[in-house]
Amino acid sequence: MNDITHHFGTLYHPVSALVIYQTKDDDKDTYVEHFDMDKNGNPINAHPLSEREAKILAKSLNTEKEKSKAFLKPESILPTNVLYINPTEKGSVIWYTKAKKVKLFFTESLGIPNGTASIPAMLWVASKQNLTLFALTSDKRPTEKTILYHAPFFNVYENGSVCMGTVNVDIKNSASVEEFIGAWESYFFNSRFSHLNHNPTNGNCVSIWKGLIDTDKTFPKEILKKTNKTLKNILP
Numbered sequence: 001m002n003d004i005t006h007h008f009g010t011l012y013h014p015v016s017a018l019v020i021y022q023t024k025d026d027d028k029d030t031y032v033e034h035f036d037m038d039k040n041g042n043p044i045n046a047h048p049l050s051e052r053e054a055k056i057l058a059k060s061l062n063t064e065k066e067k068s069k070a071f072l073k074p075e076s077i078l079p080t081n082v083l084y085i086n087p088t089e090k091g092s093v094i095w096y097t098k099a100k101k102v103k104l105f106f107t108e109s110l111g112i113p114n115g116t117a118s119i120p121a122m123l124w125v126a127s128k129q130n131l132t133l134f135a136l137t138s139d140k141r142p143t144e145k146t147i148l149y150h151a152p153f154f155n156v157y158e159n160g161s162v163c164m165g166t167v168n169v170d171i172k173n174s175a176s177v178e179e180f181i182g183a184w185e186s187y188f189f190n191s192r193f194s195h196l197n198h199n200p201t202n203g204n205c206v207s208i209w210k211g212l213i214d215t216d217k218t219f220p221k222e223i224l225k226k227t228n229k230t231l232k233n234i235l236p
Contacts, residue, residue, distance in 0.1 A: 014041050018049065075176045083142065084235060085177060092127040094234070095181055098139040099219060107194040110154070110206060115213040120221060123148060125160070125234060126184045128171045132160040133188070134229070137221050144232035149224040150200040152208070154193035158200075160227070167191045201225055 017035040034053055035043035072087040084094040099121045106112040121136035133151035136142060150156075155163045167187055171180060201208055201223045208223060 016053075017043050071173055071175060072177045072180060075178050079178060079181070080141075082177060082181075083231070086236065090127060092125065092236075093177060093180055094123070094125050096124065096136060096142055097122045097185070102189050104189065104209070104213070105192045106154075106209075107192055110193065112193075112206060112209050113213055117209065117212040117214070118217060118219040120149075120152065120219045120224065122151065123231070124181070124184065126180070129169060131162040131164070131184055131188065132234075133162055134160050134227065134234075135224050137224060142231050144230065144235070146231045148227045148229045148231065148234070150198075150227055152201045152205065152219075152224060154196055154205070155191070156197060156200060158198040162188065163197065164188075164191060165194065199225075 014037045016037060019033045019035065021031045021033065023029045032049040033046055034049040036045040038044050072085055072091045072093065074082075078085075079095070081097060082093060082095045084092075086092045099119065101116050101118050103114070103116050105114045121139050123134040123136055123142060125132040125134075133153070133156055134148040135151050136146065137149065148160075150158070151160060151162075155165065157163065164187065169187060171183055175183065196205060199205065202225050203223045208220070211217070212219065
């Protein structure tokens with residue numbers, strides 16, 4: 001299993017606090033008081049906000065602003081497998097991947113060994129918090145008319161939404177589009193498949209994956225089940 005601990009969230013501890021006071025008259029004079037925090041998170045050492053402390057705060061705010069601006073920006077030329085980007089604070093990306101072999105993990109209750117198997121071409125739709133998956137029958141770049149198929153995996157609902165279970169999804173505010181895509185693919189393939197939310201294939205899903213794990217077989221496209229959607233239907 002790949003190490004994905006670098007995707008986990010960072011724990012922040014309180015080190016200071018600001019209290020803003022204002023008068024009730026029309027001029028509304030303002031006074032800012034700065035507190036340090038003790039090891040238990042309690043405010044101590046109250047004093048007027050100094051110029052040095054104000055500069056540190058301003059620098060921190062500017063850094064966060066720049067990180068937000070960098071979200072979903074490509075590192076160089078836009079990757080050819082990206083179909084759509086919404087580079088806002090709650091941005092999303094639509095991309096596709098060609099058929100390939102990947103390492104897959106299953107819970108013991110399914111009776112499927114962990115191992116490498118061929119998977120079909122896939123269409124990915126992701127925001128910071130949610131992932132939706134569909135299968136494709138061709139490695140060609142999808143068009144608006146491309147028919148979407150149910151993703152033939154466990155932990156995926158009928159509408160394509162992926163149940164991430166206990167996986168801690170933490171997409172950085174400064175993630176480039178490449179980092180965003182890489183993080184979601186890593187989250188999905190390094191999670192452990194555990195249950196069926198519907199029957200996503202024409203056939204027994206458990207038997208299909210048992211027959212593919214650690215073999216040279218290509219994924220059998222004939223078992224893919226059509227949805228009633230095309231790519232155009234899921235575009236914002």
